[in-house]
Amino acid sequence: MMKLARLLPSRSQLSEKLLYGKAGDVKDASRLYAFTSRAGISNARENSAAKGYIADRIFAPYSVYKGKAALSVTPVLPTFTKLDSGSLVVDRRGVMMMKFLPAIGERKYDNEKRQMFALSPTEVGSMISLGPKDSCEFFHDPSMLSSNAGQVRKSLTIKAHADGTGYLISLNVVNNILKTKEFFTVPVTTAEFAVMKTACSFALPHILGWDRLTNHPSRDSRRTVGLPSKVDPQFLDSEWDK
Amino acid sequence: MMKLARLLPSRSQLSEKLLYGKAGDVKDASRLYAFTSRAGISNARENSAAKGYIADRIFAPYSVYKGKAALSVTPVLPTFTKLDSGSLVVDRRGVMMMKFLPAIGERKYDNEKRQMFALSPTEVGSMISLGPKDSCEFFHDPSMLSSNAGQVRKSLTIKAHADGTGYLISLNVVNNILKTKEFFTVPVTTAEFAVMKTACSFALPHILGWDRLTNHPSRDSRRTVGLPSKVDPQFLDSEWDK
Amino acid sequence: MMKLARLLPSRSQLSEKLLYGKAGDVKDASRLYAFTSRAGISNARENSAAKGYIADRIFAPYSVYKGKAALSVTPVLPTFTKLDSGSLVVDRRGVMMMKFLPAIGERKYDNEKRQMFALSPTEVGSMISLGPKDSCEFFHDPSMLSSNAGQVRKSLTIKAHADGTGYLISLNVVNNILKTKEFFTVPVTTAEFAVMKTACSFALPHILGWDRLTNHPSRDSRRTVGLPSKVDPQFLDSEWDK
Amino acid sequence: MMKLARLLPSRSQLSEKLLYGKAGDVKDASRLYAFTSRAGISNARENSAAKGYIADRIFAPYSVYKGKAALSVTPVLPTFTKLDSGSLVVDRRGVMMMKFLPAIGERKYDNEKRQMFALSPTEVGSMISLGPKDSCEFFHDPSMLSSNAGQVRKSLTIKAHADGTGYLISLNVVNNILKTKEFFTVPVTTAEFAVMKTACSFALPHILGWDRLTNHPSRDSRRTVGLPSKVDPQFLDSEWDK
Numbered sequence: 001m002m003k004l005a006r007l008l009p010s011r012s013q014l015s016e017k018l019l020y021g022k023a024g025d026v027k028d029a030s031r032l033y034a035f036t037s038r039a040g041i042s043n044a045r046e047n048s049a050a051k052g053y054i055a056d057r058i059f060a061p062y063s064v065y066k067g068k069a070a071l072s073v074t075p076v077l078p079t080f081t082k083l084d085s086g087s088l089v090v091d092r093r094g095v096m097m098m099k100f101l102p103a104i105g106e107r108k109y110d111n112e113k114r115q116m117f118a119l120s121p122t123e124v125g126s127m128i129s130l131g132p133k134d135s136c137e138f139f140h141d142p143s144m145l146s147s148n149a150g151q152v153r154k155s156l157t158i159k160a161h162a163d164g165t166g167y168l169i170s171l172n173v174v175n176n177i178l179k180t181k182e183f184f185t186v187p188v189t190t191a192e193f194a195v196m197k198t199a200c201s202f203a204l205p206h207i208l209g210w211d212r213l214t215n216h217p218s219r220d221s222r223r224t225v226g227l228p229s230k231v232d233p234q235f236l237d238s239e240w241d242k
Numbered sequence: 243m244m245k246l247a248r249l250l251p252s253r254s255q256l257s258e259k260l261l262y263g264k265a266g267d268v269k270d271a272s273r274l275y276a277f278t279s280r281a282g283i284s285n286a287r288e289n290s291a292a293k294g295y296i297a298d299r300i301f302a303p304y305s306v307y308k309g310k311a312a313l314s315v316t317p318v319l320p321t322f323t324k325l326d327s328g329s330l331v332v333d334r335r336g337v338m339m340m341k342f343l344p345a346i347g348e349r350k351y352d353n354e355k356r357q358m359f360a361l362s363p364t365e366v367g368s369m370i371s372l373g374p375k376d377s378c379e380f381f382h383d384p385s386m387l388s389s390n391a392g393q394v395r396k397s398l399t400i401k402a403h404a405d406g407t408g409y410l411i412s413l414n415v416v417n418n419i420l421k422t423k424e425f426f427t428v429p430v431t432t433a434e435f436a437v438m439k440t441a442c443s444f445a446l447p448h449i450l451g452w453d454r455l456t457n458h459p460s461r462d463s464r465r466t467v468g469l470p471s472k473v474d475p476q477f478l479d480s481e482w483d484k
Numbered sequence: 485m486m487k488l489a490r491l492l493p494s495r496s497q498l499s500e501k502l503l504y505g506k507a508g509d510v511k512d513a514s515r516l517y518a519f520t521s522r523a524g525i526s527n528a529r530e531n532s533a534a535k536g537y538i539a540d541r542i543f544a545p546y547s548v549y550k551g552k553a554a555l556s557v558t559p560v561l562p563t564f565t566k567l568d569s570g571s572l573v574v575d576r577r578g579v580m581m582m583k584f585l586p587a588i589g590e591r592k593y594d595n596e597k598r599q600m601f602a603l604s605p606t607e608v609g610s611m612i613s614l615g616p617k618d619s620c621e622f623f624h625d626p627s628m629l630s631s632n633a634g635q636v637r638k639s640l641t642i643k644a645h646a647d648g649t650g651y652l653i654s655l656n657v658v659n660n661i662l663k664t665k666e667f668f669t670v671p672v673t674t675a676e677f678a679v680m681k682t683a684c685s686f687a688l689p690h691i692l693g694w695d696r697l698t699n700h701p702s703r704d705s706r707r708t709v710g711l712p713s714k715v716d717p718q719f720l721d722s723e724w725d726k
Numbered sequence: 727m728m729k730l731a732r733l734l735p736s737r738s739q740l741s742e743k744l745l746y747g748k749a750g751d752v753k754d755a756s757r758l759y760a761f762t763s764r765a766g767i768s769n770a771r772e773n774s775a776a777k778g779y780i781a782d783r784i785f786a787p788y789s790v791y792k793g794k795a796a797l798s799v800t801p802v803l804p805t806f807t808k809l810d811s812g813s814l815v816v817d818r819r820g821v822m823m824m825k826f827l828p829a830i831g832e833r834k835y836d837n838e839k840r841q842m843f844a845l846s847p848t849e850v851g852s853m854i855s856l857g858p859k860d861s862c863e864f865f866h867d868p869s870m871l872s873s874n875a876g877q878v879r880k881s882l883t884i885k886a887h888a889d890g891t892g893y894l895i896s897l898n899v900v901n902n903i904l905k906t907k908e909f910f911t912v913p914v915t916t917a918e919f920a921v922m923k924t925a926c927s928f929a930l931p932h933i934l935g936w937d938r939l940t941n942h943p944s945r946d947s948r949r950t951v952g953l954p955s956k957v958d959p960q961f962l963d964s965e966w967d968k
Contacts, residue, residue: 057329060320060451062363075455078786087783121788126917128924136917191368191378195446198370202447204921205928206455209786213801213932299571302562302693304605317697433610433620437688440612444689448697541813544804544935546847559939675852675862679930682854686931690939 061099062199064192070101070109071169071186073196075203076118080212094207096124096200098156100171100184115173115182117156124204127158128197130167132190135159151176166190303341304441306434312343312351313411313428315438317445318360322454336449338366338442340398342413342426357415357424359398366446369400370439372409374432377401393418408432545583546683548676554585554593555653555670557680559687560602564696578691580608580684582640584655584668599657599666601640608688611642612681614651616674619643635660650674787825788925790918796827796835797895797912799922801929802844806938820933822850822926824882826897826910841899841908843882850930853884854923856893858916861885877902892916 061072078094095118101109117140119127126136140154153174158167170185188196205211303314320336337360343351359382361369368378382396395416400409412427430438447453545556562578579602585593601624603611610620624638637658642651654669672680689695787798804820821844827835843866845853852862866880879900884893896911914922931937 057327058322058451058454059329059331060322060454062450064364075452077455080784080786085783087785089785121921122790122915122917125919125921125924126915129916129920189364189368190371191364193367194371195363195367195450198367198443198446199450199452201924203452203455204924208788208921208925209784210801210925210929212784212786213803213929299569300564300693300696301571301573302564302696304692306606317694319697431606431610432613433606435609436613437605437609437692440609440685440688441692441694445694445697541811542806542935542938543813543815544806544938546934548848559936561939673848673852674855675848677851678855679847679851679934682851682927682930683934683936687936687939 062195064186064188065107065109066103066186068103069184069186070103071184071188072099072101073097073199074099075200075207077206078209080209088212090209093120094209095119095121096203096207098169098171100186102182102184113182115154115171115184117154117171119156119200121204121208124200124207128201128204130158130160130197132164133160148177161187164190167193304437306428306430307349307351308345308428310345311426311428312345313426313430314341315339315441316341317442317449319448320451322451330454332451335362336451337361337363338445338449340411340413342428344424344426355424357396357413357426359396359413361398363446363450366442366449370443370446372400372402372439374406375402390419403429406432409435546679548670548672549591549593550587550670552587553668553670554587555668555672556583556585557581557683558583559684559691561690562693564693572696574693577604578693579603579605580687580691582653582655584670586666586668597666599638599655599668601638601655603640603684605688605692608684608691612685612688614642614644614681616648617644632661645671648674651677788921790912790914791833791835792829792912794829795910795912796829797910797914798825799823799925800825801926801933803932804935806935814938816935819846820935821845821847822929822933824895824897826912828908828910839908841880841897841910843880843897845882845926847930847934850926850933854927854930856884856886856923858890859886874903887913890916893919 059074061074063070063072074097076095076097078090079092080088081091083089098117098119100115100117101111102113104110117138119138123138126138130136135158137155137157140156141149142152142154143149155172157170157172159170160167166187166189168185168187170183173180173182175181301316303316305312305314316339318337318339320332321334322330323333325331340359340361342357342359343353344355346352359380361380365380368380372378377400379397379399382398383391384394384396385391395414397414399412399414401412402409408429408431410427410429412425415422415424417423543558545558547554547556558581560579560581562574563576564572565575567573582601582603584599584601585595586597588594601622603622607622610622614620619642621639621641624640625633626636626638627633637656639656641654641656643654644651650671650673652669652671654667657664657666659665785800787800789796789798800823802821802823804816805818806814807817809815824843824845826841826843827837828839830836843864845864849864852864856862861884863881863883866882867876868878868880869875879898881898883896883898885896886893892913892915894911894913896909899906899908901907
């Protein structure tokens with residue numbers, strides 16, 4: 001079974017900044033903490049921003065309802081920050097958000113006891129490359145980098161049925177602060193998993209933000225011929241001008 | 243052979259409402275009937291709305307014409323309802339609509355005797371994950387939850403040819419009200435089925451409504467930097483703030 | 485080896501009209517000829533229309549250049565006709581256009597001797613489902629249904645190399661009017677064929693016209709909540725109201 | 727192991743011009759050099775153009791950070807040139823840009839020592855068709871066709887781990903002008919490679935420029951019914967009118 005420890009939630013963004021820092025810069029991990037606090041700020045900004053765009057909130061999860069719990073999967077897009085150069089850099093990564101609700105009776109699910117698990121792009125890659133006999137497990141610490149680090153532990157397991165007729169998806173949440181342990185299991189059929197794989201493969205480039213990079217010529221840019229739409233000249237020069 | 247009973251047509255929408263109800267809500271199946279009547283209303287609304295948008299109706303089915311019947315496949319997008327919060331929630335799920343016409347002579351097909359079968363997203367997942375030797379069968383009751391429940395029974399079967407050269411798609415409709423039985427069979431080649439699989443894989447995220455969630459920055463939003471386009475803050479907070 | 489005879493170029497459109505004729509209509513093959521002449525007219529209209537939109541013509545083929553010939557592949561979108569009802573129906577199907585140029589010296593290709601072969605959606609399905617050992621062959625008669633029927637014969641063959649390192653794509657054109665025979669062969673590597681498969685899989689829903697059916701909410705329609713964008717009410721009713 | 731020598735960077739564009747030259751034209755390799763200088767000019771034009779569109783620059787790479795080096799992958803779209811006819815032709819091909827940064831301590835990567843490697847569409851096809859046991863290698867000469875030809879040699883290798891748990895991606899750069907040799911190795915897991923394959927498969931049609939060919943009806947063109955959006959009449963006529 002493949003096991004993946006969650007990357008630091010802000011590490012990839014930090015590293016992206018490293019990748020695009022000015023030549024000669026040598027960054028170090030001390031920036032990690034600066035960035036982390038920025039993440040909190042940007043998160044608050046997102047909420048207020050979202051409040052300003054309530055009409056833009058759309059709920060279209062793919063959901064399966066089983067005896068012990070319900071599971072819904074929905075993509076969450078990345079957010080971008082504007083650099084002084086005017087360029088946009090991914091600020092908060094997109095994720096595939098998995099939401100579990102416990103069943104509390106026939107066709108009754110308790111929304112108050114919901115638990116979320118946010119799959120990173122690499123974790124999505126792990127899920128969509130699972131074979132009919134494969135399994136994988138992911139570990140998250142929502143309080144990572146905070147004073148509560150290690151107090152809450154979440155693990156998601158996707159395990160193939162022995163007979164190859166589908167998978168068992170389970171979420172285990174241990175909260176040492178609230179002294180709670182929660183466990184969800186949702187059996188998914190081959191057909192339901194095929195929907196998840198197909199829909200997550202569709203969503204993956206979007207949660208990476210790559211759909212922002214592609215050609216959707218506005219009527220203006222269609223007139224601007226030969227415009228390298230959204231191309232970074234540094235990219236174009238680097239290989240050929242060395 | 244994998245057999246799938248059709249989910250209640252309105253169940254997934256109901257459940258989505260459960261998933262996004264206010265914390266602490268405990269819903270029960272009694273809402274199922276309330277919702278069902280709403281579905282009828284929304285259906286009527288759709289028709290009148292569509293009348294107002296006739297120019298928007300587009301017919302681009304993928305069709306195969308065989309000796310005994312013709313089959314056409316076309317995606318039908320979901321519709322959305324605006325909640326008091328201003329958010330949009332999937333109201334009526336999208337489907338892949340399969341339309342059968344009986345042949346009544348060489349290259350003659352009778353449109354009056356057409357029969358439809360609407361594949362749910364999970365049924366589409368079942369179809370696109372069929373191996374060259376696999377088969378699947380779906381059962382629908384169009385009158386489900388009405389006083390005519392059980393009076394009309396439809397079953398769609400997709401069965402691989404023994405020699406792996408394609409599939410036989412057949413629809414069986416028994417209508418106890420009209421006292422009719424109809425049976426359609428359409429053999430599809432590997433090439434025709436590859437078109438259906440590829441086109442349905444393309445359509446699946448759209449009938450889920452996920453294309454509404456992705457980045458198509460309007461010229462305005464392109465100026466609004468760092469805007470979490472269409473992101474539900476609840477999603478962003480939930481995993482990290484617990 | 486799988487062999488496919490080309491469907492009548494206008495048959496699928498005719499049949500789509502059959503599929504959407506008024507209930508009770510019984511069409512017959514005599515309309516086939518009426519439609520064929522319409523196709524000529526619509527073709528003329530396309531050219532003049534295109535002249536009016538020259539700036540919209542975009543050349544972005546995927547091309548491979550080999551010793552004996554060059555091959556380029558590019559999608560050609562379907563065109564739509566407006567019915568009296570205001571609905572749009574696919575008029576001329578989209579295709580994947582394959583263009584062959586003979587080599588006449590090192591890196592010299594003769595554009596005057598070019599030959600085209602238009603893959604139908606089903607032929608594309610055949611190509612993208614080819615295994616590493618498979619082959620397929622398509623036969624076209626450009627003069628089908630005209631007085632020159634049978635005078636020009638084209639056949640395209642895609643044949644896997646014995647060692648599984650790629651495919652040989654060859655086009656054979658026999659023109660009894662001009663008394664010419666032309667033969668093109670282009671070996672493509674596994675990598676080049678992977679590009680063709682991936683790009684044709686992307687293009688397939690577009691040449692079917694399904695991208696016209698999907699959600700690209702204009703800023704207006706985003707405000708129009710619950711609008712069944714581009715949904716045919718007949719589809720929505722048919723399964724449930726019988 | 728499959729080995730691919732890089733096509734001349736400008737060859738495909740040149741050849742596309744050959745493919746669309748006027749009937750009867752016979753071009754020869756002498757144009758290759760003329761084009762090369764044009765490429766330099768167009769490259770300069772891109773930079774200045776991009777300066778004018780700084781807000782359009784978007785950074786959303788998929789990045790992996792390992793002990794010895796970091797690797798990021800991002801699509802770079804093609805640019806188009808307007809012909810006298812008003813048509814748009816791909817000028818500079820799109821690529822998948824791979825960027826390597828050496829590690830210089832824990833979580834420290836040196837942006838000054840970055841190296842780029844631009845995968846052509848066919849090289850992307852090679853990467854996305856790699857099996858769990860396959861490997862491939864690409865060779866580039868950034869100074870090709872210049873007086874420095876052969877002075878700088880780059881080779882990228884993607885090699886499957888023996889145990890099938892992922893790949894080792896390495897870049898080797900020998901610069902005889904600067905008398906430098908650089909070597910980067912980045913182990914990628916099956917999950918990380920699945921992200922790269924899925925994201926590159928999504929990006930491939932876009933770096934070919936095919937998304938420019940597809941139906942995104944502007945509100946105007948939606949009113950223009952039956953318009954063969956972006957269809958080249960030459961394509962439509964060629965097969966059927968011969």
